[in-house]
Amino acid sequence: MKSITIQGEKRENVGKSSTRALRDAEQVPCVVYGNGESIHFSTALSSFKNLVYTPEAHTVVIKWSDGGKTEAVLQDVQFHPVSDLILHADFCPLQPEKPVIMEIPVKVLGRSIGVSQGGVLRLTFRKLKVKTLPENLPDNIEINITSLAIGARISVKDLSTDKYSIEHPKDTVIVAVKASRAAVKSVQNDVKGKDDKKAK
Template sequence: MKSITIKGSERESVGKKSTKALRNAGKVPCVVYGGDKPLHFSADELAFRNLVYTPNAHTVAIELDGGQKVKAVMQDIQFHPVTDKILHIDFYQLFDDKAVTMNIPVKLQGNSPGVRNGGRLLFRKRKLAIKALPDKLPDFFDIDISKLKIGQNISVASLLNDDFTILHPDTTVVVQVKTARAAVATDDEEEGEEGAEAATEAPAEEAAQE
């Protein structure tokens, strides 16, 4: 997984007054948990731009004055309810031999034949929570939907990997194509006579209901 470097300064005081002064100076108060004790530091708000305002997942290399370096992942972030300025960020320290939980983005590749035939693509899980050792964290889940037909879906079960544990039930649907009123069946969508019969019976049933 790609890493972003954040350069900051360790905080000597963590009271409300000093925190307010930091924010007024354009800095963000932060805490790193997971070590022997919490590590409080601050950094310029602009330093977090490529970490916060992106759909991608990253690890973070925190470099503090004095040469101290910590590898971490972002766990929580607070924004101002009116201005959307970053108020506070929590990080969790990474260790090579200790698994960490992280949300990994899902990316779709290809064009679904089900959508071309009028179906609706429902992207139900844009991120998946996983648990893995730091060097096993994937940048993203890459899902090919080029064979996804109307009525089909791709679930967590198809994404299982020995490198990490996905913290969702195997039956969790990530993406699916649902039928729509304007959807049409084509030969490449049908599988055998059952598919053909279903395609011809459906309009008759709808007409009867109307």
């Protein structure tokens, strides 16, 4: 998986006034949780452009002003309810022997038979939470939909791999092909036409 580097400035003062000053300066208050400690820091709001506002998934290298660095994954982001600006972000450090949970984008492959027949493809989840060791984090979860007919679906239970587990209920539907309104109406008209002929 690709990694993005951001600059982190460790914080000692985590009070409300300090936090407000950071946001006014277009800095985001953040925390790295793990290893029995919490590191409070700030980073530029622009650092999240390729982390949050993107369909791709990345790990993060936080470079500290003292020359050190921490490899991590973004765990949670808090947004302002009105402006939608990022207010706070939580990170989890990566450790080779410790599984991590991360949202991975779904990549659909192929063209569904059902879509070719007039059906509509419904992608319920664009990202799925997976749990695995850092070395096994995939760039995306590929789902081949070529054989999906109208009314067919692919659920979590249909995706099997020994490299990671998907942290959703087994019956969670990820993608399905639904009958379009036009197709349903066409079938209804055909049935009505046959009934009318029988009545005559």
